[in-house]
Amino acid sequence: MSTILKLLSTLLLLSIMFSAYGKQASQLDTPVNTSTNDELRVINKQRNKSYTEQVHSRQNNASSVGYERVKSDALAPRNKWSDFLPIWGVEAREKGYLLPLPFGVSIVGLTQKQPFTVSKIGLSFDGQESDKINGFIGDSITAKNLKVSDTTYNLRFDTWIFPFWNIYGIAGETRGKAELELDVNLGVPTLLLVASNIGNGLNEKRCTSVNLPYEGPAPGHCLVAKSGIATTLNFHGSVLGYGTTIAGGYGDFFGMFDINYSEADINIAIEKTQQTVYSARIGWNGTIGGYQGQLWVGAMKQDIEQQIAISTPGGKVAVLVDQHTSSPTNYLIGGQWNITEEWSVIAETNFAFSDRQQFMMQLGYRF
Numbered sequence: 001m002s003t004i005l006k007l008l009s010t011l012l013l014l015s016i017m018f019s020a021y022g023k024q025a026s027q028l029d030t031p032v033n034t035s036t037n038d039e040l041r042v043i044n045k046q047r048n049k050s051y052t053e054q055v056h057s058r059q060n061n062a063s064s065v066g067y068e069r070v071k072s073d074a075l076a077p078r079n080k081w082s083d084f085l086p087i088w089g090v091e092a093r094e095k096g097y098l099l100p101l102p103f104g105v106s107i108v109g110l111t112q113k114q115p116f117t118v119s120k121i122g123l124s125f126d127g128q129e130s131d132k133i134n135g136f137i138g139d140s141i142t143a144k145n146l147k148v149s150d151t152t153y154n155l156r157f158d159t160w161i162f163p164f165w166n167i168y169g170i171a172g173e174t175r176g177k178a179e180l181e182l183d184v185n186l187g188v189p190t191l192l193l194v195a196s197n198i199g200n201g202l203n204e205k206r207c208t209s210v211n212l213p214y215e216g217p218a219p220g221h222c223l224v225a226k227s228g229i230a231t232t233l234n235f236h237g238s239v240l241g242y243g244t245t246i247a248g249g250y251g252d253f254f255g256m257f258d259i260n261y262s263e264a265d266i267n268i269a270i271e272k273t274q275q276t277v278y279s280a281r282i283g284w285n286g287t288i289g290g291y292q293g294q295l296w297v298g299a300m301k302q303d304i305e306q307q308i309a310i311s312t313p314g315g316k317v318a319v320l321v322d323q324h325t326s327s328p329t330n331y332l333i334g335g336q337w338n339i340t341e342e343w344s345v346i347a348e349t350n351f352a353f354s355d356r357q358q359f360m361m362q363l364g365y366r367f
């Protein structure tokens with residue numbers, strides 16, 4: 001009898017223990033399931049966040065666009081055209097960086113006016129340029145007060161290769177005018193024209209063949225003499241180029257360095273105009289009222305070299321002017337308004353300590 005009681009007591013104790021364990025397991029399982037569901041809801045909510053909501057979920061919700069550390073937990077991927085660029089983009093987002101969409105197309109308008117310095121002046125006869133004649137010219141031809149103003153419209157396509165490295169290409173059209181004054185006081189020996197195989201005949205006939213007055217005695221000179229020749233050259237042409245940008249930042253502040261090279265095939269130039277532009281900017285990301293964007297200051301250096309041809313009356317003699325920018329460096333102030341995640345507007349101009357006047361506007365779309 002006592003043995004039966006002991007057996008029943010043991011079974012009862014085991015039953016109580018299993019019952020208690022089941023309740024404990026049930027209590028433990030409930031929070032786990034709830035936590036998992038909450039995490040799924042958060043992830044789904046993050047995936048559905050708009051660009052503006054993502055901005056305001058960051059540590060500093062006054063900022064607007066990336067290059068900066070944000071919340072420690074990873075940001076959910078946004079809808080975009082491609083997932084393979086930028087390289088390391090996934091890793092950057094996992095560390096909390098908010099990156100711009102990888103591809104962009106922009107329409108850029110730039111107008112500028114700047115003085116140029118004349119480095120060399122020569123002559124061409126019937127399209128032929130002679131080093132012998134140009135060496136003889138010396139200071140007989142001078143150019144002064146040379147200013148060039150132009151307006152250029154470009155189509156720009158860019159992509160972020162890495163989160164910090166962007167490359168782009170540009171294609172467009174430029175129109176403008178070059179204004180200068182010429183002083184010419186030159187007597188070209190007819191024998192020099194003969195040696196250079198320019199014109200026909202001897203002495204006075206050689207000068208007549210290139211529409212220039214003759215001065216004797218034989219063999220004589222062909223005279224090119226005039227002062228204060230006010231000249232305006234209207235030009236137009238196509239532009240092609242490419243460039244790259246390195247960008248980075250900390251918190252609400254950013255910096256970038258840009259270099260680009262372009263060639264302009266204009267109608268008054270003997271060869272294509274080559275231009276290399278270096279620029280650096282530092283700025284702030286933030287909001288002003290209901291507007292999100294960036295403000296910055298910077299500096300730019302333009303390295304431009306070109307040769308223009310100025311025709312004289314009669315058309316057979318042209319003055320060749322080699323020129324380069326006389327004020328290559330200027331300072332910049334600009335801003336960007338991020339209308340949406342995809343659309344933005346940029347405006348930039350120069351300020352202080354520069355003879356160059358310029359203004360740029362850009363409408364961009366990212367995808």
